[in-house]
Each structure stands twice: as C-alpha cells, then as structure tokens.
C-alpha cells in the first residue's frame with residue numbers, strides 16, 4: 001500500500017435525536033488519501049453507508065474553508081482535533097497514521113443540545129448576538145471610510161476579535177461550558193471601535209447577562225484559547241470584564257440621576 005493511503009478505524013457518536021441516549025459505533029475506512037480533508041473522509045464513509053442502505057452520519061458543515069464556523073467535531077477529545085488554529089474542515093488526514101483509531105463526538109456542552117449524531121444546536125450563541133451584537137448607524141449612503149480616524153493598534157485589535165467564527169469550540173473545550181471567549185470577542189470587536197461607542201455599556205451588560213443565562217462561568221482555565229481555530233486571545237475576556245464593571249457603575253449613576 002502507498003504511504004499516502006491509510007486505513008482508519010472511527011468510533012463515531014450516533015444519536016437519533018435529542019431524547020435518545022446515544023452510543024458509539026465503530027466503522028472502518030480503508031485507503032483514505034493523505035490529501036483528503038477530515039470532512040471528505042466522513043463524506044466517503046457516508047456514501048458507503050447510503051449505498052449499503054444505512055443512515056448517513058449527520059454532521060454540520062458549510063464553507064469548508066474555516067470561515068463560517070459551522071463545522072464542530074470533538075476529535076479524540078479535542079475540539080477541532082489535534083492541529084492548532086485549525087477548524088475541523090481544514091484538518092487533513094495526513095495528520096493521522098494508518099492504523100489509527102479516531103473517536104468523533106459532537107460538542108459536549110449543556111447549552112448546545114445534540115440535534116442528531118454529531119450536530120448540536122448552537123442557537124444560544126444567537127441569543128447573545130441578538131442582545132447586543134450590533135451598532136446604531138444612520139441609513140443612507142456608506143460614509144467615506146477615512147472620515148473616522150482609528151489608530152492602527154485599535155483597528156488591529158478589533159479585527160483580531162472579529163476573526164471569531166462562532167464555532168463554539170471555546171465552549172466545548174471549557175470544563176465549565178463557559179462562553180466567555182466567544183462573547184468577549186464579539187463585545188471587543190464592537191466596543192473597541194468608534195462606531196461601537198453609542199451602545200458600548202448597554203451592549204456589554206446585555207451580552208454578558210444573556211451569556212450567563214445559558215452558559216457556565218469562566219474560571220480562567222484557558223482551554224478556550226487553546227481550542228480556538230482563530231487563536232482569539234483570552235485578553236478579550238479581561239477587556240469585556242473591565243467594560244462590564246464600568247457598565248454597572250455607569251448604570252448606577254444613571255439610576256441615581258433618575
């Protein structure tokens with residue numbers, strides 16, 4: 001056999017629906033190419049299952065380019081697998097050896113209930129964004145970009161935060177099931193920029209408090225940063241915490257004035 005073809009054993013979580021207990025099933029995938037992506041390997045397995053009259057394995061994917069944040073697999077206990085700064089869809093089979101056994105599970109977090117097999121419901125993230133992930137902006141033509149001067153380090157920090165693709169790996173990796181990295185990245189992205197100032201304190205308060213309704217609390221494990229395919233720094237959590245404290249003081253002053 002060529003060095004570029006591998007025989008892999010997969011232990012995959014199968015669950016028929018939210019109320020099913022779920023279980024692992026073992027599948028063999030023979031002669032999979034080094035060049036195949038991890039999701040292509042699952043496509044290949046699914047084609048075989050369908051041809052054999054069996055039900056395909058359900059998993060999330062869309063762009064397959066590390067952009068949309070849809071892919072979400074726990075691979076051998078690691079969110080998005082063994083390669084740093086890599087979403088599941090960007091992982092290739094060259095990372096594994098022939099004869100390897102790979103365990104594939106859905107994200108494990110109370111706030112992300114399993115829909116089926118490897119697909120989870122991440123709509124709790126949508127509730128956080130709905131509560132404050134927007135800016136007030138006048139309608140009409142877009143203003144000239146250079147009309148609002150933004151220092152380069154501020155623009156860079158905002159863009160680093162904006163890289164978050166909302167995949168949920170941070171939550172899946174956190175022992176507390178906390179969503180502080182996701183929420184803080186979304187807060188920092190808007191709160192750092194001049195365009196985000198109008199709702200700055202209202203935003204941080206609403207987003208943090210919505211997050212607390214669904215997710216666990218951050219105790220600084222740092223697993224989120226290690227699992228993030230976009231390498232978002234946990235520094236954004238410090239920034240969001242500082243803004244949250246200021247929001248509470250500001251609100252108290254407003255209450256005292258009313």
Ligand code: FES
Nearest residue numbers: 064068069071089
């Ligand atoms: S499928 Fe879009 S980021 Fe992986």
